[in-house]
């Protein structure tokens with residue numbers, strides 16, 4: 001029987017799992033047990049990385065026996081049924097007090113269900129969002145664990161040892177109980193979708209209106225990466241645009257099929273936000289933009305439809321580039337503001353004590369949306385923990401206010417020129433809706449009352465009202481009406 005030598009185990013040795021296991025093994029004080037459904041992957045990892053000192057196991061029993069108590073295992077398998085199968089197997093061989101961590105991109109409601117089921121056995125279950133892709137898993141991801149405070153006691157030091165570090169602080173915090181970690185990871189991904197789409201819309205404008213080539217746009221993005229837009233996604237965009245296709249000699253971006261894929265976390269964000277009643281319009285448009293791109297038959301059928309557009313000729317290219325930069329920054333602020341609104345609503349709905357400023361902090365390094373900008377979000381919540389919308393914080397209100405003329409020029413110019421900017425445009429519309437003194441929602445209430453007697457409230461009197469629309473059109477209060 002294997003001696004219990006390992007303080008942490010990893011189940012699932014595909015790229016993310018192996019990299020996370022290697023990351024764990026590289027940190028002082030960690031000994032890592034590894035297990036994979038087929039032993040072949042385990043054997044390969046041991047062979048390729050003898051320096052890691054892995055403890056290889058070939059059965060769940062052996063895996064459990066190799067772990068010190070409380071046993072702690074991180075599952076890195078594909079979200080879905082595979083995760084349930086591994087959890088079932090581990091609960092057979094683990095004991096009360098042990099900890100099972102799901103490090104995959106699980107849907108947070110699945111995590112809530114799994115946590116309750118596993119807790120009934122006395123074993124702790126922690127759903128942990130892990131962001132940063134393969135490279136992050138190896139060198140330091142941003143980690144968003146949920147689960148119990150008891151599990152966090154044991155898990156905290158281990159996760160702190162492998163997380164990315166931003167300004168001396170590890171990018172991991174106990175987000176909240178049960179599904180809170182996976183919920184916040186889901187919102188991270190939703191924001192990631194919006195951020196990527198915004199950058200793509202900016203690129204499209206620079207190319208089609210500014211007449212710039214990918215390599216030139218790469219230089220512009222590299223320049224933007226030194227200012228307030230500084231972020232991983234801007235940085236890698238410059239790299240992608242610089243890349244030349246080895247076969248054709250063309251910019252690689254021109255030979256990549258323009259149909260964006262999606263594994264589903266963006267759609268989950270929007271579905272959850274719809275349930276919570278939170279307008280995450282920027283994220284939704286980004287998800288839909290990918291869906292539209294991936295409808296080749298419809299796109300082909302619609303290709304010849306009239307454009308009805310006007311020429312957008314740019315006389316001052318530098319000024320145009322700056323307009324696009326400002327529109328991108330303002331839209332980005334809206335996307336983050338909406339994402340944090342969803343976090344607030346989720347926390348309220350599921351009774352999670354989520355510290356918004358802490359979330360912004362752990363997104364500063366390691367994850368895909370990492371950016372300097374997140375420091376401003378942390379500061380905004382530190383100044384006013386009850387902030388009702390991020391966009392109303394002085395720093396962001398000023399930034400958006402300063403960008404407005406440029407933002408309006410870009411959105412209106414794109415509409416006239418027939419260039420799609422769904423995320424730029426919807427973010428501007430959201431902003432105008434949010435700041436409006438009065439919205440046409442009053443008319444919608446009138447319509448609802450007309451056809452369905454859904455009632456309405458008045459601006460000048462307390463109570464609920466219904467109008468007898470087809471009669472003498474007099475108002476009666478709802479309580480009288482029913």
Ligand code: 6PG
Nearest residue numbers: 131132133189262263264265368
């Ligand atoms: C991360 C990423 C990662 C993955 C997403 C995006 O935080 O490391 O978000 O989780 O790349 O699932 O995938 P899709 O774009 O395919 O939906």
